[in-house]
Amino acid sequence: MPTKIAPLARKSLQSEVRVIDTEPYYEACGNEITLFEAAYASTLPVLLKGPTGCGKTRFIEHMAWKLKRPLVTVSCHDDLTAADLVGRYLITSNETVWVDGPLAHAVRAGAICYLDEVVEARRDTTVVIHPLADDRRILPMEKHGELLRAPPEFLLAMSYNPGYQSVLKELKQSTRQRFVAIDFRYPDAALEEKIIRTESKAGSATAAALVRLAQMTRNLKGNGLDEGASTRLLVHAAKLIVRGITPAAACHSAIAEALSDDPEMLRAVDEFISSVF
Amino acid sequence: MTAPLFTEAELYKQLDYLLGPVLSSRRTAAPLASRLAPLPRMQQDFVLHWIEVIARSNYEMAYQFTAAAPAAYARLDPTAIDAWIIQAMDTYDREGLHRGSQIFRQIESWTPIAAGTQVATFEEHAAVLELFVCGLAGRRLKLDTAGEPWTDTETLYLPTHIGTLPTKAENFNIYKILATLLWAQGRYGTFHADLAAACGTYNDPQRASALLSHLESLRLEARIARVLPGIARDMARLRGGSVDRRCAALNAPDASVHDSLQLLAKFYGIMDAPRLAYRTALRTETVSVRDARIKREQGELAAALAELAQAHDAGTKPAPETLERFRINAAATNTDDGLDFELRLDGAPVAPPGKVTQLIESILQDLGGIPDDYLHGANLPPEAHAGEDEHADARKEHEDGVHLYNEWDHRRRHYRKNWCSLRELDISPASGSFVEDTLRKYRPQVSQLKRTFEMLRGEDKVLKRQAVGDDIDFDTLVAAYADLKTGHELADRLLTRRSRNERDLAALFMVDMSGSTRGWINDAEREALVMLCEALEVLGDRYAIYGFSGLTRKRCEIYRIKRFDEPYDDMVKQRIAGITPQDYTRMGAAIRHLTGILNAVDARTKLLITLSDGKPDDYSDQYRGEYGIEDTRQALLEAHRSGVKPFCITIDHEARDYLSHLYGPVSWTLVDDVKRLPLKVADIYRRLTA
Numbered sequence: 001m002p003t004k005i006a007p008l009a010r011k012s013l014q015s016e017v018r019v020i021d022t023e024p025y026y027e028a029c030g031n032e033i034t035l036f037e038a039a040y041a042s043t044l045p046v047l048l049k050g051p052t053g054c055g056k057t058r059f060i061e062h063m064a065w066k067l068k069r070p071l072v073t074v075s076c077h078d079d080l081t082a083a084d085l086v087g088r089y090l091i092t093s094n095e096t097v098w099v100d101g102p103l104a105h106a107v108r109a110g111a112i113c114y115l116d117e118v119v120e121a122r123r124d125t126t127v128v129i130h131p132l133a134d135d136r137r138i139l140p141m142e143k144h145g146e147l148l149r150a151p152p153e154f155l156l157a158m159s160y161n162p163g164y165q166s167v168l169k170e171l172k173q174s175t176r177q178r179f180v181a182i183d184f185r186y187p188d189a190a191l192e193e194k195i196i197r198t199e200s201k202a203g204s205a206t207a208a209a210l211v212r213l214a215q216m217t218r219n220l221k222g223n224g225l226d227e228g229a230s231t232r233l234l235v236h237a238a239k240l241i242v243r244g245i246t247p248a249a250a251c252h253s254a255i256a257e258a259l260s261d262d263p264e265m266l267r268a269v270d271e272f273i274s275s276v277f
Numbered sequence: 278m279t280a281p282l283f284t285e286a287e288l289y290k291q292l293d294y295l296l297g298p299v300l301s302s303r304r305t306a307a308p309l310a311s312r313l314a315p316l317p318r319m320q321q322d323f324v325l326h327w328i329e330v331i332a333r334s335n336y337e338m339a340y341q342f343t344a345a346a347p348a349a350y351a352r353l354d355p356t357a358i359d360a361w362i363i364q365a366m367d368t369y370d371r372e373g374l375h376r377g378s379q380i381f382r383q384i385e386s387w388t389p390i391a392a393g394t395q396v397a398t399f400e401e402h403a404a405v406l407e408l409f410v411c412g413l414a415g416r417r418l419k420l421d422t423a424g425e426p427w428t429d430t431e432t433l434y435l436p437t438h439i440g441t442l443p444t445k446a447e448n449f450n451i452y453k454i455l456a457t458l459l460w461a462q463g464r465y466g467t468f469h470a471d472l473a474a475a476c477g478t479y480n481d482p483q484r485a486s487a488l489l490s491h492l493e494s495l496r497l498e499a500r501i502a503r504v505l506p507g508i509a510r511d512m513a514r515l516r517g518g519s520v521d522r523r524c525a526a527l528n529a530p531d532a533s534v535h536d537s538l539q540l541l542a543k544f545y546g547i548m549d550a551p552r553l554a555y556r557t558a559l560r561t562e563t564v565s566v567r568d569a570r571i572k573r574e575q576g577e578l579a580a581a582l583a584e585l586a587q588a589h590d591a592g593t594k595p596a597p598e599t600l601e602r603f604r605i606n607a608a609a610t611n612t613d614d615g616l617d618f619e620l621r622l623d624g625a626p627v628a629p630p631g632k633v634t635q636l637i638e639s640i641l642q643d644l645g646g647i648p649d650d651y652l653h654g655a656n657l658p659p660e661a662h663a664g665e666d667e668h669a670d671a672r673k674e675h676e677d678g679v680h681l682y683n684e685w686d687h688r689r690r691h692y693r694k695n696w697c698s699l700r701e702l703d704i705s706p707a708s709g710s711f712v713e714d715t716l717r718k719y720r721p722q723v724s725q726l727k728r729t730f731e732m733l734r735g736e737d738k739v740l741k742r743q744a745v746g747d748d749i750d751f752d753t754l755v756a757a758y759a760d761l762k763t764g765h766e767l768a769d770r771l772l773t774r775r776s777r778n779e780r781d782l783a784a785l786f787m788v789d790m791s792g793s794t795r796g797w798i799n800d801a802e803r804e805a806l807v808m809l810c811e812a813l814e815v816l817g818d819r820y821a822i823y824g825f826s827g828l829t830r831k832r833c834e835i836y837r838i839k840r841f842d843e844p845y846d847d848m849v850k851q852r853i854a855g856i857t858p859q860d861y862t863r864m865g866a867a868i869r870h871l872t873g874i875l876n877a878v879d880a881r882t883k884l885l886i887t888l889s890d891g892k893p894d895d896y897s898d899q900y901r902g903e904y905g906i907e908d909t910r911q912a913l914l915e916a917h918r919s920g921v922k923p924f925c926i927t928i929d930h931e932a933r934d935y936l937s938h939l940y941g942p943v944s945w946t947l948v949d950d951v952k953r954l955p956l957k958v959a960d961i962y963r964r965l966t967a
Binding site: 217272 | 409411413414415416453504506508755756760762943947949
């Protein structure tokens with residue numbers, strides 16, 4: 001008698017679907033919220049550009065909450081294929097079962113599908129993105145013999161960090177020109193301070209010092225650092241400080257060591273730290 | 278076991294040999310030998326080693342060093358001795374034998390730091406300080422050494438060594454304070470007043486200047502305290518006690534250099550500058566450097582704004598009064614944190630490009646505001662007309678081996694047809710052992726480089742869906758089984774195979790062979806190429822190397838060093854060794870030609886990597902400046918459109934000003950230390966293609 005294979009739970013590929021009930025904290029830096037809403041209303045796909053840790057993912061969560069749509073997040077990696085997005089047949093005891101991939105699931109559910117760091121995915125994934133991202137708004141599921149038409153509630157969004165220097169990780173024109181692109185930068189000083197305070201419950205003096213520290217490291221971008229300290233790193237440092245770690249130790253671990261391995265650069269960042277606190 | 282001491286006779290013999298050229302019958306090595314004889318062997322070795330090193334620069338300096346060394350050992354600790362020698366040799370390099378040997382003779386000036394203190398030297402901390410200042414200022418400021426700390430607002434001059442406090446860390450702290458203070462002088466408007474004139478009215482201008490400098494440092498300390506409390510704490514600790522109550526006005530958030538000048542008038546003759554561990558000087562030279570910059574930046578701002586207006590209008594109509602349409606609203610309060618301003622064009626706010634922002638910030642720092650006349654009637658440089666006769670024999674020289682290329686004239690916004698004649702030449706191979714020497718010099722680094730590149734190459738990938746392979750691809754099998762069940766055909770590609778990651782990549786290196794690379798830049802370039810070839814051989818990427826140079830548009834030259842189809846053999850090695858600086862940098866034609874070569878190669882990713890030491894330039898004035906930059910930019914855009922990815926590795930410190938415009942913000946890298954170029958180029962390539 002053949003051994004029975006336990007049926008695969010259909011949920012296994014859909015674990016990233018989330019309905020966000022409570023408002024994720026987000027501070028608008030510019031007109032990104034109105035832009036996004038307008039793009040959503042016009043069923044245009046959205047590309048979020050910006051350095052790491054500046055709030056792209058948080059923004060999309062906030063928008064999903066605001067628009068009251070479920071959010072499907074796919075973190076792209078270099079082995080992510082088109083089948084991983086669309087879906088595939090699986091076998092249960094002597095029968096085949098089609099399981100939707102996250103993208104197909106999002107289309108069916110009229111969700112927001114967010115492809116995080118899309119340049120990391122394999123090139124063939126763009127094939128399924130393209131017809132979905134222009135005015136056809138369809139997802140061909142070749143294997144399943146189905147042509148999914150996206151409902152107006154569905155939105156495709158992806159993120160991309162233009163700061164990478166690798167020539168192999170560039171977004172093709174044919175892909176990027178299908179999207180409404182929203183540029184994200186680090187928030188200005190006052191806003192960044194507020195974000196740190198809200199996220200970490202740190203005092204305003206600490207937050208102000210952290211923002212100044214970040215500014216100094218951002219000044220070194222291109223002068224030995226690939227990126228300056230992101231807002232996310234600042235929040236990390238602030239959280240450690242709130243827990244009673246000394247500012248110097250917290251910033252060294254959460255910021256300096258996270259930015260660089262170069263001993264000279266580490267020393268320079270440590271000097272910044274001892275200067276602003 | 279320690280080696281026995283050198284005897285006086287042995288020392289005599291060695292010194293006689295080392296210092297021979299400056300010895301005579303009246304000036305023998307005997308007294309030197311007798312004074313060196315009692316020193317421990319380690320110190321004797323140290324002195325002999327340095328005599329040899331110094332004698333390579335100058336024999337007299339070596340003699341002076343030998344004469345002073347025993348006294349130095351009696352008074353100074355080893356770190357201080359190092360610093361003492363380095364300072365003397367630096368001074369010799371800069372100011373000659375007389376001043377250099379003076380440093381060797383004046384050991385007394387070093388004594389106060391000798392008593393058990395650990396000296397911090399400029400040399401060991403310069404790199405960190407440079408990063409530190411760059412972080413503060415947002416742009417690179419040069420650091421250099423001088424007798425007393427001062428700044429001309431572009432370079433911060435710091436002492437060669439600091440030994441005021443007992444430990445290295447504390448002495449480094451003084452460096453940090455000095456650097457911050459000098460930066461703050463420029464940032465918080467110390468030079469907004471004519472300090473030389475102000476001090477000149479007192480009967481002892483020097484004394485006035487010293488007191489003013491002290492008052493300014495109190496004012497700046499208050500400013501610094503608001504932004505960098507850590508540093509202000511250190512300053513207060515070193516100053517000791519509280520600030521003189523008479524100077525309280527300087528603590529006000531809006532205190533300016535004029536408040537300091539008022540206090541100077543009040544206290545001149547009554548109060549003197551205390552001797553602090555961190556004293557800076559104010560010098561008159563600052564004014565000229567600052568004035569030159571102000572003038573330069575006024576012109577640059579006018580040009581940049583005109584360009585902005587043109588881009589804004591997108592060529593609808595030429596507007597003569599472009600500048601008058603701009604408004605700059607600088608924030609009323611020049612806050613401690615940043616310089617806020619808003620740029621408006623025709624009443625609507627516009628986002629200024631990076632360069633304009635930087636210029637306006639720099640002007641705000643210098644002048645505290647944007648003067649009205651910056652935006653009124655400033656004359657733009659008149660449109661220069663082409664100096665060369667464009668109808669002349671552009672098409673005539675269609676000889677064998679000559680390629681004709683168009684050149685972009687940004688003023689006319691179109692190409693000059695067949696404007697540049699370019700020839701491909703061979704480099705004459707150099708005999709000798711340059712490549713072997715380089716490999717020997719960098720042996721440890723080469724093997725490390727090879728290892729990192731092997732890792733890049735050795736990235737095994739499991740290929741799925743293979744017809745032939747060594748394991749079952751379960752994902753595909755399941756899918757295929759499912760297909761079969763649903764009535765589809767059974768796929769035959771059901772295996773996996775491990776395979777080396779195919780890097781379908783071709784890189785062409787374009788090496789600057791202009792005259793400006795003469796000397797060590799050329800050496801560094803050649804060494805970099807050797808290291809690169811070693812690394813690329815491991816990796817197996819296809820690559821070619823060409824040099825470029827030129828003298829006017831009629832003689833653009835491309836030198837073949839390694840073609841794509843050539844192996845890295847002795848011939849190529851000799852050509853690398855044979856790279857010699859030629860003439861100028863007419864880059865446009867070279868880029869167009871090499872793009873053609875690169876496009877003939879069948880590869881998915883094609884990289885054109887330029888190794889350069891400066892901006893495009895040519896003998897005729899016309900190519901210099903904007904014209905050359907715009908032509909190069911156009912050539913790079915053409916390359917980009919044809920599927921080639923350009924990238925630039927430069928050693929030019931000014932590169933920030935123009936390379937972003939040429940290559941885009943992320944497609945270039947600055948290697949700021951030429952010495953590190955050989956090690957960096959291969960590394961950058963690895964990062965670029967990882």
